Amino acid sequence: MTHTSLPGTFLWGVATAGHQNEGDNSSSDTWFLEHTAPSLFREPSGPACQGYQQWETDLDLVAGLGLNAFRFSVEWARVEPERGVVSAEALDHYEHMVDGCLERGLSPIVTFSHFTAPHWFAAAGSWTAADAPARFAEQCDRVMARFGDRIAYGVTLNEPNLEQLLQAGAKLPAEAETLKTRMLAAAARAAGSDTYASANVIPAHRQDEFQAAFTRAHRTARDAIKARRGDLPVGVSIAIADEVAIPGGEERRDAKRAAVYDHWLREARHDDFIGVQNYERIVHGPDGEVTLDGELNGMGTVIAPGSLAGAVRYAHEVSGVPVLVTEHGIQTPDDAQRAAFVPAAVHQLAAEVRTGTPVLGYCHWTLMDNFEWIFGYGAQLGLHEVDRETFQRRPKPSAKAYADVVRSYRGGLTDSGSGSRNNNGN
Numbered sequence: 001m002t003h004t005s006l007p008g009t010f011l012w013g014v015a016t017a018g019h020q021n022e023g024d025n026s027s028s029d030t031w032f033l034e035h036t037a038p039s040l041f042r043e044p045s046g047p048a049c050q051g052y053q054q055w056e057t058d059l060d061l062v063a064g065l066g067l068n069a070f071r072f073s074v075e076w077a078r079v080e081p082e083r084g085v086v087s088a089e090a091l092d093h094y095e096h097m098v099d100g101c102l103e104r105g106l107s108p109i110v111t112f113s114h115f116t117a118p119h120w121f122a123a124a125g126s127w128t129a130a131d132a133p134a135r136f137a138e139q140c141d142r143v144m145a146r147f148g149d150r151i152a153y154g155v156t157l158n159e160p161n162l163e164q165l166l167q168a169g170a171k172l173p174a175e176a177e178t179l180k181t182r183m184l185a186a187a188a189r190a191a192g193s194d195t196y197a198s199a200n201v202i203p204a205h206r207q208d209e210f211q212a213a214f215t216r217a218h219r220t221a222r223d224a225i226k227a228r229r230g231d232l233p234v235g236v237s238i239a240i241a242d243e244v245a246i247p248g249g250e251e252r253r254d255a256k257r258a259a260v261y262d263h264w265l266r267e268a269r270h271d272d273f274i275g276v277q278n279y280e281r282i283v284h285g286p287d288g289e290v291t292l293d294g295e296l297n298g299m300g301t302v303i304a305p306g307s308l309a310g311a312v313r314y315a316h317e318v319s320g321v322p323v324l325v326t327e328h329g330i331q332t333p334d335d336a337q338r339a340a341f342v343p344a345a346v347h348q349l350a351a352e353v354r355t356g357t358p359v360l361g362y363c364h365w366t367l368m369d370n371f372e373w374i375f376g377y378g379a380q381l382g383l384h385e386v387d388r389e390t391f392q393r394r395p396k397p398s399a400k401a402y403a404d405v406v407r408s409y410r411g412g413l414t415d416s417g418s419g420s421r422n423n424n425g426n
Helices: 029-034 055-064 088-103 119-123 132-150 162-168 174-191 204-228 250-260 262-270 307-319 335-354 397-410
Strands: 011-015 069-073 107-113 153-158 234-239 242-245 273-278 281-285 288-290 323-328 359-365 384-386 393-395
Touching: 011 107, 011 323, 011 397, 029 119, 029 174, 055 088, 055 393, 069 359, 088 107, 088 132, 107 132, 107 204, 107 323, 119 174, 132 204, 153 204, 153 273, 153 323, 162 204, 162 250, 204 234, 204 262, 234 262, 234 323, 242 250, 242 307, 250 262, 250 281, 262 273, 262 307, 273 307, 307 323, 307 335, 335 359, 335 397, 393 397
Parallel strands: 011 069, 011 359, 069 107, 107 153, 153 234, 234 273, 242 281, 273 323, 323 359
Antiparallel strands: 281 288, 384 393
């Protein structure tokens, strides 16, 4: 069956991140924290998926799914491993990736900061340092100068509100907050600095400070990107659950929205789009969050394919700008759940578009199982599994399920399988 409810310009993609896929990102703040004692990270990232070496194979996988977009991040720590020292090799690498996307009919969606930053940046005050916006703007400018003329969308920051979302929902145990604080203090001592911080391990008492810092960085980055290319759509991507209320829970729902999302949705009114990254639905009752009956995902919430449409609807209502789904998926070791979940979510997203909500595209998280930050390699969200010894990529049934639903909306223009020029990862 062919669906016609989405425009022909709609982007169908997958999203990835440099640190989580590339491996050996040893000049980054996250790498430093992974090797700090004590560490909140379950295990070090190490070689990750060897994506830095296997990027051509991975782009073949994306094209083989019949997609037309690929979201990836440019690792600032690779481009500027030491302050003021710019790696021409790293810039060459990412330029080759952009050109590789275009050769395969994939629109490059570039994230300028996907949580990680250079170690030197983290040790010099991180995002709250007075010169942080200027340093980030310099990085954005050098990336734009190299290949900004060939990318389709620019995402300044990835999920600057993630810590607020985790803390508002008590997603991490109380002892994790203590361990985080101890880890950052140990990292500061090891780095010989007064403080150490990273974008996705922020202590609770510094949330407001970092929100203000991220806001300054986003604005400065947007201006730098636009200075090079005024017509490039630029926005920020936020983590956003579908917050719903049963009778009596409306006040709690609205308070959660105000605390976690609304700042960035209002900020996006000055951008070209708002990036939505949705993984779950949260149900609020008069006494707190409510767990309804149903099959659970790996995050412990009920699997709700309609959560994406709900999150998109709210994001657009507040921001007033088009939505780009920069991430959506499901954490589960049971790929049958993923294979059923993704098509159902896409169909409900298409129904939301039919009501008039402008959606530019959909990027599934993620192409392959990878390093999921503090959870290491235990969390599985990929369309492909990766052998941790050989780094061979193997498609899961959900890869075909996603390819099939994309084909149904693109009018049968693509193959339904997950085949590519080489899907062995060798």
